[in-house]
Amino acid sequence: MAQQPIRKPTRLEPWQDPAQxxxxxxERVTKRFGDFLAVDDVSLDIHRGEFFALLGGSGSGKSTLLRMLAGFEPLTEGRIFIDGADMAGIPPYERPVNMMFQSYALFPHMSVEQNVxxxxxxDRLPRGEIRDRVAEMLELVQLAPFAKRRPHQLSGGQKQRVALARSLAKRPKLLLLDEPLGALDKRLREQTQFELVNLQEKLGVTFIVVTHxxxxxxxxxxxxxxxxHGAVTQVGTPTEVYEYPNSRFVAEFIGSVNLFEGRVVEDEPDHALIRSADAGCDLYVSHAAPAPVGSTVHVAVRPEKIALSKEPPAEADGRNTARGVVREIAYLGDVSIYLVELASGKTVRVTATNLARRADLPVSWDDEVTLTWRPFAGVVLTR
Structure with a gap:
């Protein structure tokens, strides 16, 4: 999982402050195309200066919601406010918004500076102001030496930055980005992610990005x-949605996860105990279960939070301790992924950091192993 850039700490984030x-x-925005419900009663609050992401698979409604924010799609129901102003009936060109499309939509017959x-x-700005602002934007995205080039003479990453400079040149209060990095290769995409974060923090513009x-x-x-399916299932920081998913869908969509089905046999304010035939052991979780004793639930455990060893650790008490056989190993350089088959037939995914070289790893195919994890590693899910 990619690491999030370190942001400057604040005492209270805007979305945590009721005064903000x-x-x-x-507000309760719905969009229908005939009988098809594309966006289903969505309500969201986004604060000034946020880098907010709409994340979902194909057909989840994220791009439709973005187009309604931009004014390209009318709302079936609900309202959208930007900076306190109701956007009902406001055309795209009158909104304090600019949009950067996945295709970049650069004019091929124009130079980089002409595109920007x-x-x-x-908008009929004075010639001197246009010149100064274009120069400022090209400097900002580090493309000043390429000002006279045409789009076909640029790499994919450079085209992306030209499109970004053009979007920011009008100094919008809100920038909408529709899959902005989708056309870039993996290495360039990772590099550009950090560049976008740094640029957004420097400018203080509110960014809303759509991505799958x-x-x-x-x-x-x-x-x-x-x-x-057109609805928002969870809103939170990257840490919140990854560490504390509120449903099986979110747990499986964000990263990799192991889900163990079981029955709640003990529920206290500081812990819950789930009996799981899936895991072949009792699952001890260091938070109360959001379901009464006797209920069927799932416990989500991330692969990197599971320890793998040939022998049970000395401190193991049988809880959160499963035995199985290594069926597959994928060596990825920095980490290895182990697929372990339990006696129940369930396959568990374990991610381990490669502290030793591949030839020196202690566990191999068909080895019998023990899987253990701490009480804080599991999250009880009811839906």
Whole structure:
């Protein structure tokens, strides 16, 4: 999982402060295309200066919601406010918004600087101001030496930065980005994620990005709204949605996860005990279960939180301790992924950091192993 850039600490984030007024307010927005429900009663508050991500798979409604924010799609129901103003009936060109498309939509017959200047010329800004602002934007995205080039003479990453400079040149209060890194290769995409975060923090512009890439959202966003079938299933910081998913869908969509089905046999304020035939052991979780004793639940455990060894650790008490056989190993350089088959037939995924070289790893195919994890590693899910 990609690591999130370290952000400057604050005492209270805007979304945690009841005195803060959201910059973008989406109130019970619904969008239907005939009988198809694309966006289903979505409400979101997004604050000034946030890097907010709408994350979901194909058909989840994220791009439709973005287009309604931009004014390209009318709402079926609900209201959208930007900086306190109701956007009902406001056309795209009158909204304090700019949008950067996945295709970048650069004009092939124009140079880089002409592409960046296009919107400013449409607004009939003075020639000197256009020149200064274009130079500022190209310097900001580190493309000043390429000002005279045409789009076909640029790499994918350079085209992406030209499109970004053009979007920012008009100094929008809100920038909408629709899958902005989708056309880039993996290495360039990872590099550009950090560049976007640094640029957004430097400018203080509110960014809303649509993406299907969980690592992209985790790396860039201050908060994430996970969408499924047109509805928002969870909103939170990257840490919150990864460590504390509120449903099996979120747990499985954000990263890799092991889900163990079981029955609640003990529920106290500081812990819950789940009896699981799936795992072949009792699962001890260091938080109360959101379901009464006797209920069927699932316990989510991330692969990197499971320890793998040939012998049970001395402190193991049988809880959160499963035995199985290594069926597959994937060596990825920095980590290895182990697929372990338990006696129940369930396959458990374990991720281990490669502290030793591949030939020196202590566990191999068909080895019998013990899997253990701490009480804080599990999350009880009821849906």
């Amino acid at each position: 007024v959201p910059y973008v307010r989406i 200047a296009f919107g400013l010329k449409q 890439d969980q690592e992209e959202a985790m790396t860039m966003a201050s908060r994430i709204a996970v969408m499924n």
